[in-house]
Amino acid sequence: MTDSGANSKQALLRTILDRFFIYGDLETLIPFGNGHINDTFVSTWNQGGNRLHYTHQRINERVFTRPDEVMENILRVTRHIREKLEGAGDRSRRVLTVIPARDGKPFVRDPEGGWWRSYCFIENARGGDLASSPEEAALLGKSVGRFQNQLADIGGERLIETIPGFHNMETRYTRFHQALQRDEFGRAGGCRGEIEFLLENEKRGSLLIRSLWEGTIPERICHNDTKMNNILLDENTGEALCIIDLDTVMPGTSLFDLGDLIRSVATRVREDAQDLSGAGFDMALFRALVGGYLSEARFFLVPAEYTLICESGRNMTQIMALRFLTDYLEGDHYYHTERPLHNLDRCRSQIALIRSMDNQWEEAEKTVKELS
Numbered sequence: 425m426t427d428s429g430a431n432s433k434q435a436l437l438r439t440i441l442d443r444f445f446i447y448g449d450l451e452t453l454i455p456f457g458n459g460h461i462n463d464t465f466v467s468t469w470n471q472g473g474n475r476l477h478y479t480h481q482r483i484n485e486r487v488f489t490r491p492d493e494v495m496e497n498i499l500r501v502t503r504h505i506r507e508k509l510e511g512a513g514d515r516s517r518r519v520l521t522v523i524p525a526r527d528g529k530p531f532v533r534d535p536e537g538g539w540w541r542s543y544c545f546i547e548n549a550r551g552g553d554l555a556s557s558p559e560e561a562a563l564l565g566k567s568v569g570r571f572q573n574q575l576a577d578i579g580g581e582r583l584i585e586t587i588p589g590f591h592n593m594e595t596r597y598t599r600f601h602q603a604l605q606r607d608e609f610g611r612a613g614g615c616r617g618e619i620e621f622l623l624e625n626e627k628r629g630s631l632l633i634r635s636l637w638e639g640t641i642p643e644r645i646c647h648n649d650t651k652m653n654n655i656l657l658d659e660n661t662g663e664a665l666c667i668i669d670l671d672t673v674m675p676g677t678s679l680f681d682l683g684d685l686i687r688s689v690a691t692r693v694r695e696d697a698q699d700l701s702g703a704g705f706d707m708a709l710f711r712a713l714v715g716g717y718l719s720e721a722r723f724f725l726v727p728a729e730y731t732l733i734c735e736s737g738r739n740m741t742q743i744m745a746l747r748f749l750t751d752y753l754e755g756d757h758y759y760h761t762e763r764p765l766h767n768l769d770r771c772r773s774q775i776a777l778i779r780s781m782d783n784q785w786e787e788a789e790k791t792v793k794e795l796s
Contacts, residue, residue, distance in 0.1 A: 440535075444523050448476070449471075453468075482540050487758070494671050508574045516546075522543060523541075552657065573720050615749065625778075646678055715795050
């Protein structure tokens with residue numbers, strides 16, 4: 425988000441803040457975080473001498489075309505988890521709390537028609553882009569396993585698919601082929617190696633989604649975007665507290681979440697690194713992460729899911745490489761970018777990770793068998 429974009433959205437947010445159930449005197453309102461999709465701000469309020477913070481996000485309507493359905497899913501999921509945490513002294517730090525509007529809705533529309541939501545800010549917590557140690561990787565894995573376990577019995581109607589086909593590799597490849605054929609911005613010539621790699625791996629990339637369609641693995645409620653920076657850690661203890669960015673919580677497979685976690689945690693460089701000399705798949709982090717995940721997930725996983733654990737990491741890395749390159753070919757309209765080749769750099773880092781995974785494939789499969 426550019427400075428001018430942040431300023432205009434901040435001005436819009438100021439016009440509607442009093443329509444949320446927040447009391448006190450507004451002291452500060454600043455942009456926050458570096459998310460790819462939604463615009464986020466944090467406010468500080470003086471409430472009787474105490475300073476409290478809230479998170480505010482404008483939902484990206486180009487990505488989430490029905491923000492009301494997104495919020496319906498989020499309310500169902502957070503309420504269910506909150507019930508599971510009944511009696512926990514720090515429950516408000518372990519699940520997002522939606523601040524309702526004064527009309528009772530979980531969102532407010534701004535004068536331009538934008539959709540805004542507010543949450544209680546989780547204090548003394550941090551996100552991250554790279555795991556600092558195997559111990560931290562284990563905590564991250566456990567948090568995702570716990571999240572899936574908490575939602576395993578949610579019941580009621582099927583959650584809404586907020587982005588239909590979100591992890592449908594075949595649909596993603598159809599769009600990739602279209603972008604490649606059009607080459608509207610004349611960029612294909614500068615990324616032939618990346619294009620060739622993704623074309624060579626097209627058939628293998630459909631293994632996970634086809635296993636779900638064919639019923640080999642069960643449909644479950646999952647987060648669908650469990651990259652490391654969507655998991656908040658306690659600043660003092662390092663404990664994994666809360667999974668955030670719940671826009672994509674919907675039906676899928678548990679392996680989407682585990683695979684995305686493997687992609688973002690068992691790696692040695694940032695997702696958008698330009699220098700890939702140190703890129704690679706970290707086996708120690710992988711072992712710790714999978715062990716932490718299975719400590720919670722073994723209570724509901726079926727044998728077929730275990731057999732695809734390694735493939736899940738490769739698959740989710742591939743779909744992200746594909747999405748980054750597609751967005752690059754289409755002119756960088758989906759992901760926020762900060763430099764001309766940002767999406768291409770992201771794609772290249774994912775391909776480097778896949779190659780490193782392939783070089784250690786036998787050891788990774790052996791590790792999963794030992795932990796299962």
